[in-house]
Amino acid sequence: MAAVGMLVLLPLASLIGIAAEGDAEIWPHLLANVLPSSIVDTLALLAGVAVVAGSMGITTAWLVTAHRFPGRGMLVWLLPLPLAVPTYITAYIYVEMFDSAGLVQMALREFMGWRSRADYWFPEIRSLPGCILVMSVVLYPYIYIAARAMFLTQSASMLEVARTLGASRIKLFRIIALPLARPALAVGVSLALLEALNDIGASEYLGVRTLTVSVYNTWLNRGSLAGAAQIACVMLAFVVGLILIERYGRRDRRYAPSPKRHRTVHPVPLVGGRAWLAAVLCAVPAVLGFILPTGFLLRETLRGSLFTQLDADFLAHFLTTIGLSLVATAATLVVAVMMVSAARLSKTPLTKGALFAAGLGYALPGTVLALGLMTPLVGFDNLIGMIWRTLTGERLGLLLMGAAGGIVIAYVIRFLSIATGSLSAGLDRVSPSLEDAARTLGASRREMVWTIQIPLMRPALASAALLIFVDCIKELPATLLLRPLNTETLSTLVYTYASRGRFEDGSLAALVIVLVGLIPVIQLVRSAEAHPKRAEAEASSGSSSP
Incomplete structure (x- = not known):
């Protein structure tokens, strides 16, 4: 446990x-010429994404949860799917479509007979507002999924009471549903x-010079x-x-509906123009x-006959991507199982x-x-190389830096929280009495992990494996900076x-990334949509029982 934390x-x-050992003259230069514009662009980008993506996610989640309108059944499945499309792919596509030569x-x-850009005005996609739009249409599902999960579990009784007191739909959303969903939002x-x-x-x-871009340019392009x-x-910072x-947004905000006669929200039909506005x-x-x-990726693939790219080189890039992702996923799950099981069996400050x-x-x-x-x-490569040279008298190449091992370690560190969070949530649903019974029967900790915890964590393990695998395939910054020479994912x-x-x-290649990314997203939507149906069935059976 301590080793993983370290x-x-x-x-x-x-x-x-590394920052402390740098030349003292670097910091004044960065402070005068690099950081001001980078910080401003980063703050503006984050603020814009928070507003635009937040508005998209909250609005769509409330509409499909609380109302019925044309196309709602299909939109419930479509709205989370942008999670499968990486932001960088969407940016490339939007430039191809909306740039001056797009x-x-x-x-x-x-169509209009215009000869040049001087004859008309069109929004510039290579700009800060364009970047905010691109990232928002890809990242809003993080807010949508969290908001919809909270809206689905809110008690219908409170909303019905507010309706009887004369609250409008907008007021109902603003004063009841939205405040109760604030922790999830x-x-x-934040994600x-x-x-x-x-x-x-x-x-x-x-063309947005964020801090991330400045790190990349300063390191590789300027050699500093x-x-x-x-x-x-x-x-x-x-x-x-x-x-x-x-954490401030989640402070002192806990809401647990009564398990007795709890009814989830039932969608209210919209009619006329309101129904079509909600659909749009x-x-x-x-x-x-x-x-x-x-659609753009599919069109370009078919129009350019890109299936001819399915040669040995493309297969090698594909296998490299799959191999790195599989190894990183397996390693992440093993480490996560060890940590979650240890934290479950020994609740000490060290494990926490x-x-x-x-x-x-x-x-x-990244x-x-x-x-x-x-x-x-x-440092690790040098240490192993020195030991190997002492024992054999031969030089040993790099094992981690500039090799596949470094990428796998980066993936494990970056996505370990997905696995630990999913497995912890899965184990929290397990009654401690099962483990207590195993202890009384003389089971060791290893036996408890293998015979009780891991079998009960299988659904959570499967979900975490899918999410980590796809995140590894999509990850660009860490892969770009740590990949071996002449190696492509x-x-x-x-x-x-x-x-x-x-x-x-x-x-x-972009289309393959998107298609692979659809697998966990669809599974996530299926699980989310099955939850309210189970709750409704349990409520119906409970109300009909004597």
Whole structure:
């Protein structure tokens, strides 16, 4: 447990050490020329995503939960699907479609007879507002899923009482439903903002110089590792701020409905113009975030006959991606099972602290994590190389830094919190009496883990495995910075094509990423939609029993 906690905290300590050892002249230069614009752009981006994505997620979640309107059944499934599309892929697609040389403006010029951009005005997609829009239409499902889960579990009795007192639908939402959902909304918004802070592909391609982009440029393009580490330390302040905001949003807000005669919210039919307005409001985010990007990728793949790319090189990139993701997923689950089981069987400050430290990994942007891992990985490789040379007299190549091992470690640290959170939630539903009975029968801790905890955690293990696997496939910043030379994954392949101005040639790789990402999202929607049905069936059986 302590070793895992140290593994997560090690990149942070290394990052601070690199920043402190840097040339004293670097910091004044960064403070005068780099940080002001980067901080402003980052703050503006996070604020914009919070407002736009938050509005999309909350509005759509309330509409599909509390009302019936045309297309609602299909939209319930479509609205979470943008989670399968990485932000950088959406950014590349939107530039291809809405830039001055894109499909939309070319069609407008041809239809209207315009000759150049001087004849008309069109919103610039390569801008801060464009970046906010792109990230919002991809990240709003974090808020949507959290908000819908809370709206589904709210008691219908409170809403009915408010209706009898004359509350309108808008007032009902504003004074009852929204305040009760605030803890879940705080979690959803914070996750969306952490993903926005982690992004490098979309913000760089759209011309927004965030702190993440500055770290990347300072490290690789300007050759200043210490300067990049100092910017990364500033990013950590943003991460801490987001975590504090999330905890502030959840403070003293606990709501547990009575288990007796609890009825969930039943959708109220909308008619006329309101029904069609609700349908449009819910359809727009789904179209912008999933249907439009997926349709574009499919069109480019078919039009460019990109299936001919399915050669040995593409297969190698695909197998590299799958292999790294599978190994990282398996390692993450093994570590998570060990930590959660230890925390369950021995509730000491050490186990609680290690579990808390494991949860910090997801809050670390990929660029910060990669930068912090560099020194520990090089140090480990040098130590093993020295031992090997002493024993055999031969030189040993790199094992972790610049090799697959470094990427796997970064994945494990970054996504460990997904596994520990899912497994902890799964074990919390298990009655402690089962474990107490096993103890009285003389079962050892190992036997309890293998015979009781792991079998009961299988559903949570499956869900966590799907989410981690797809997150590993989509992860770009850490993969980009830690990958071995001449090694490509699907995400770095798409990034390479886009950097050369030929994103359409990477449509097949992008489409594969999206299709693989659909698997856990669909499973997540299926589980979420099954919950209210089970609750309604239990309520019906309870009310009909004598």
